Amino acid sequence: MSAQIIDGKAISSQIKDELKIKTAELKEKGIEVTLAVILVGEDPASQVYVRNKKKACEYIGYRSLSYELPVSTTQEELLNLISDLNARDDVDGILVQMPLPDHINEKDVINAISPAKDVDGFHPMNVGALCIGEEGFVSCTPAGVIQLLKRGCEGTIDIAGKECVIIGRSNIVGKPMALLMLRENATVTVAHSRTKDIANVCKRADIIIAAVGKAGFVTKDFVKEGAVVIDVGINRGADGKLCGDVAFDEVSQVAGAITPVPGGVGPMTIAMLMNNCLEAALLHNNLK
Numbered sequence: 001m002s003a004q005i006i007d008g009k010a011i012s013s014q015i016k017d018e019l020k021i022k023t024a025e026l027k028e029k030g031i032e033v034t035l036a037v038i039l040v041g042e043d044p045a046s047q048v049y050v051r052n053k054k055k056a057c058e059y060i061g062y063r064s065l066s067y068e069l070p071v072s073t074t075q076e077e078l079l080n081l082i083s084d085l086n087a088r089d090d091v092d093g094i095l096v097q098m099p100l101p102d103h104i105n106e107k108d109v110i111n112a113i114s115p116a117k118d119v120d121g122f123h124p125m126n127v128g129a130l131c132i133g134e135e136g137f138v139s140c141t142p143a144g145v146i147q148l149l150k151r152g153c154e155g156t157i158d159i160a161g162k163e164c165v166i167i168g169r170s171n172i173v174g175k176p177m178a179l180l181m182l183r184e185n186a187t188v189t190v191a192h193s194r195t196k197d198i199a200n201v202c203k204r205a206d207i208i209i210a211a212v213g214k215a216g217f218v219t220k221d222f223v224k225e226g227a228v229v230i231d232v233g234i235n236r237g238a239d240g241k242l243c244g245d246v247a248f249d250e251v252s253q254v255a256g257a258i259t260p261v262p263g264g265v266g267p268m269t270i271a272m273l274m275n276n277c278l279e280a281a282l283l284h285n286n287l288k
Helices: 008-028 044-060 075-087 106-112 124-131 140-155 174-183 198-203 265-284
Strands: 034-040 063-069 093-096 163-167 187-191 207-210 228-231
Touching: 008 044, 008 140, 008 265, 034 044, 034 075, 044 063, 044 265, 063 075, 075 093, 075 106, 093 265, 124 174, 140 174, 140 228, 140 265, 163 174, 163 198, 174 187, 174 207, 187 198
Parallel strands: 034 063, 034 093, 163 187, 163 207, 207 228
Antiparallel strands: none
């Protein structure tokens, strides 16, 4: 048996094409979706991420505003810029690329962004809305995983009623992922570094979502035959190549469906960011 590959590149392209059509319809009404992206410093990985976000905006038809600030930028200067963007009527979404330099408090920056423009879904008000089942922006990577499950394998993966084990409890992936899976009526277990006999906990899962940050952590011993395995991890192996948290070659022999790294969850994060931007524009223009 060899697992079906869930193609994140193809699904993200599908979502961006859908957004492109909706964006064109908004433009006909005189509405231009605008995302402001702030980058502080010259972290090479962050520069790549920002470049990819700008490309996605250009493809879909969004207007993107770019603020590339020196590493010497003070927290006060950054917060003042965010305050200005919050007040601007021509800006729908604000994204501050993480990580920030050590002298800037990420929590203060996240809290400064208006919840209505928080397209990353990190603001406590949006996280709280997810917790109590209300409308709000959802963190992009977990939202992307839901779309992979719903659209992957010709839409044959049914989440409702399934046992799901999420490995990892971070604020960005693990916790919101658990809440989203509950919203989809899965039975959810969150496993982590203190979980005893983690392989056996995972072995009962119909769906495993690995977000632990350790290359090859999930082996075939974690996976029951036919389970769906979603690999959120992005690590660099000894050979310099990107790899996930799942030992892909061996797990793909027992899983029913699996995401590759790269080309699985990664492209979905930007697609869902773009989706959040459109949602922000609809909200801003009282169309939702």
